[in-house]
Amino acid sequence: MPDFRSDTVTQPTPAMRAAMFDAPLGDDVFGDDPSVNALQEYAAQLLGFEAALFAPSGTQTNLIALWGHCQRGDEAIVGQSWHTYRWEAGGMAVLGSIQPQPVETQPDGTLRITDIAAAIKPDDPHFARTRLVVLENTTGGQVLPPAYVAEVSALARQRGLAMHLDGARMFNAAAANAAKAGTDVYDEARTLCSQFDSASLCLSKGLGAPIGSLVLGSHDFIRQARRTRKILGGGMRQAGVLAAAGRYALEHHVRRMADDHARLAQLAEGLAEANRSHPALKGKITVHPWQTNILFTDLHTDVAPAFTAWLAQHGVRVTSGLYAGQTRLRWVTHLDVSDADIKAALDCVAIFTGG
Template identity: 55%
Template sequence: MASASTTVDLRSDTVTQPTPAMRAAMMAAPLGDDVFASDPTANALQEKIASMLGFEAALFVPTGTQSNLCAILSHCGRGDEYIVGQMAHCYRWEGGGAAVFGSVQPQPLDHAPDGTIPLAQIEAAVKPDDAHFARTKMLALENTLGGKLLPFDYVQAATGLAKSKGLQRHLDGARLFNAAVAQAAQTGSDARIEGRRIAQCFDSVSVCFSKGLGAPIGSALCGSREFIARAHRIRKMAGGGMRQSGLLAAAASHALDHHIDRLADDHALAQRLADGISGIDGFIVEKPQTNIVFVDLEGPAKAKSAGLMAHLAEHGVLATGLYKLRFVTHLDVDAAGVDRAIETVRAYFKN
């Protein structure tokens, strides 16, 4: 078994360790009590991310799950519903929190192959104003979704449709800056400009700092001052008031200053990985758009797949296989690590 120091961990971009510069920023951060809104570093982070994305205010929270929960419960009340994709994180992977804690009903819809929800399906899902139905209050999109960049013209059209129906619009932007970097590569623009363009299609946006940006903990929820005031109350009820949270906010702020543009490196490594494992008999490798590589197994590969995860772990390569084989590149993975992962996968199926 490989040691932790030699392991190539491709399970998720949440596994990163703070860089030395990030640790120094954390240790130097002035602290206060964020529950009293007196932590200067947390306050500065909230102002920074709100300004960056074009919102009036922001709220620093421990997790993306709590950020989405605060958003949904701030937009919707008991007996309301939100329209969302079947594979969206805030529906499928967050324990049903909006329904459990807020009595808010999700209305999940199927995705098209590119990750979008067809506009006709969104429109048809909006309920009439009738006592037989939950009140449709919000559309939730996710960008990136499973590593896919939602086309910007689609984002504009879907959020425009939602607005025309009187719905609030929330973006789970856990990997918003991965989307922004990918979109900037298409437009020749700057990732920060593209991030703001995406965000401004929505009434609220959740951004995760502990994924590709490489901070150890934390997300931010952005919106209007009135909306953030409501979310602040929900954060308190959910146990998200973290007192001297500036220690963590400093890491997030450092990530915003230093780790956005480097996401392009992760995207390039994901493509390198995809290219390296393509051609294995029975491997259906989805072309990555950002930092996530998905693989479907069929035929010979599927028949032999039972021991794959153990083989990878034995040789110091970690991945996930919850519903597909998934590899995620990030700050702590380099080209040598990706090449080692490729060699390990190929050796298993060769033998």
């Protein structure tokens, strides 16, 4: 059953399960779980930060980081469609007393530099104090160009602001950059992170671990992050069984992300061909540009109900919702989507009758 709903649906591989089973354990709240400590040290060194902290979710690691940069009444500049603003239940405001300042996200996933600059408040008691710029990479599967990230970072430094990366799918961005430049994905990841004071990295999306995220930053930043994690209820005890999965993923599941990108390209090309020539779908599917492992397709209203029902009937699982009056499907490739799954999905599309 091809499951394209999200890269969060992956199951641990047999080798990952073995690493989890064999993991030495301690009590992470006391700081003595060797597997958690090993993951944190490895990730920090891998990505060029001084320290890292393991936590249950990316929502929590983002909030921990935002809280570390901003005090009550401070402001963070975010994208209108950023996960930190739209998809984290308003946590920065509700729990952190941080004012989000959303900026319109452009079609290519960026925020205009001029819009960011205009959103920075002057030093005036009438305004919340702008402290932080948040970027998300990838965003909707789109990669923020390295030169663009460097430009935002230069603006932030000039204005005395910190930079946080919501890097839930950061390694997808690094894999895309590496493929384009002919470089190593780990080198690209370090370069990408070098523009930021802190980063949040999800282990349970494309990396394929069952649970957990990391927040990375300086020693002092992570020392405070540990305290914030406790406040948020994120302290876990024998968490090494989960951390071992994350360490395995960082070591073994990064380079293979290029396979996910290649499979998504094959899926996108097949859907585009259906839009060109399928008797019941011709001119009915808009296939949006893709870069990594996420693809959006829009369905014409006269075919959307029958097509989405057809996919469900044949076990092809996708997420769907209304966007600008049309049904938008999101297709995500990941560790558990094979070449056979791509073929099965396209075969299902090919036999769609439209009735």
